[in-house]
Amino acid sequence: MEFDFPLRKIIHVDMDAFYASVEQHDNPDLKGKPVAVGGGSKRGVVSAASYEARKFGVRSAMSSYIAQRNCPDLIFVKPRFDRYKEVSQQVRAVFFEYTDLVEPLxxxxxxxxxxxxxTGNPSATLIAQEIRQKILAKTGLTASAGISINKFIAKVASDYNKPNGQKTVNPEEVLAFLEDLEIRKFYGVGKVTAEKMYKLGIFTGKDLKQKSLEFLDANFGKSGSYYYNVVRGIHLSEVKPHRIPKSVGAERTFRENLSSEIFMLERLEHIAIELERRLLKSKIAGKTITLKIKYSDFTLQTRxxxxxxxxxxKELILETAKELLYQDNLENSVRLLGISLANLNTDKKKTEKAVETKQLSVQLKFDF
Structure with a gap:
């Protein structure tokens, strides 16, 4: 069997419950206990949860109120992003011992x-093992890894043996691996898309593979071709060391729900100021402004x-945000507002690389 595209050796490394694990490492009293990083107030949100907390259904982005209800013994810890960045830099230093082609997500x-x-090591599997061992030695934290021929499969594989494990999907195993994969485990298939696929009789990669490109385009629009390709092991995205941001944003969650646009204007001004600071720091500008509104019932709306x-x-950003705020009536009281800027001056037009099939055909004799 041959793949008519270049096979790469890609590793996806994912730290295990990173924020919570850092807190448990730095404070041994927290080890083995259910820990949530985030605000413990009624209005708070969980940023990360330890594996002990996850057993009770505690997840990131969950309201602290619901998390506490699910796990009465949950211990809340305030986030320390400077510390997380410090540890993250130590982890990345390990990556760069092996390659300069590192794309942080x-x-x-x-x-x-x-x-x-x-290192000249031909085995991506052994490299992943070494990386995980070095991360543990330098930080005291565990990491999981996925190894395969492209970013998509490596990302999916890294979830298989979590925590503190890894999985390699060799070239000859790719197609069978994808056919057996539950559709909700496909990276890029969220809860809403998964429900839609279930209704269309798509439960596994094998079911997805049986659908034509025309069928997928008709039902999933621009994502149709993506699903058609990845289930066949086709994902040509390269590892990009310097990822260009697609958008820059800032948002705020309020202690009390806001029920009138008038009360929101002051908050929007503060958000616009923060967004301007981030744009200036990154030397970025954009054309598309999006106002994000999360209501008290947790439904989300964007304009x-x-x-x-x-x-x-900030003045131009705020002016447009106000216009979007007054564009339609609010559906409920508001717990969060956010402003983001996209269509940035960093965007580059995507170019397709035409390469002869003869040059791309690679035999499956590929040492992993």
Whole structure:
């Protein structure tokens, strides 16, 4: 069997319950106990949960009230992002011992392309083991890893043996692995999409593979071709060391629900000021402004407007945000407001690389 695209050796490293694990490491009294990083007040939100807390259904982005209800013994710890960044830098330093092709997704996870690496080790599986051992030795924290021919499969594989484990999907195993995969485990298939796929009789990768490109395009729009390709092991995205942000934003959750636009204007001004600070720091401007509104019942609404010119000034951002706020009536009282800027001046047009199939055909004799 041959793949008509270049096979790479990609590792996806994901720290295990990162924020909570840092807190448990720094405070031994928390080890073995259900810990949530975030605000413990009624209006708080869980940023991360330890594995002990996850057994009770506590998850990130869950309201602290619900988390406490699910797990009465839950211990809340205030986040220390400076500390998390410090540990993250130690972890990344380990990555760079092996390759410069490191694409961080967040403080706690990254893709590594080790097709050609600094150690000369031909086995991505052994490299992943070494990386995890070094991370443990330097930070006292565990990490999990997925190893395969592209970013998509490596990302999915990293979840398989969590925590403190890894999984390799060799080239000859890729198609069978994807066919057996539950559809909700496909990276990029969220809860809403999964429910839609269930209604269409798609429960596994094998079910997805039986659907035509036309069928998937008709039912999932632009995502149709993505689903069609990834279930066949086709995901050509390269590891990009310098990821260009698609948007920049800022948001605030309020202690008390706001029920009138008038009360929201002051909050929007503070959000616009913070957004301007982030834009100036990154030397970025954008054209599309999006107002994010989360209501007291946790439903989410976004309103957007695209301007004919790039902006980064708080006054212009606030002016457009106000316009979007008054665009429609509010559906309920509001617990969160956010403003983001997209269509940035960093965007580059995607170019397709035309490469002869003869050059791309790679035999499955690929040492992992």
């Amino acid at each position: 967040s403080l706690d996870e990254a893709y590594l392309d080790v097709t050609k690496n600094k 957007s407007k695209t301007l004919p010119y790039f902006i980064a000034d």
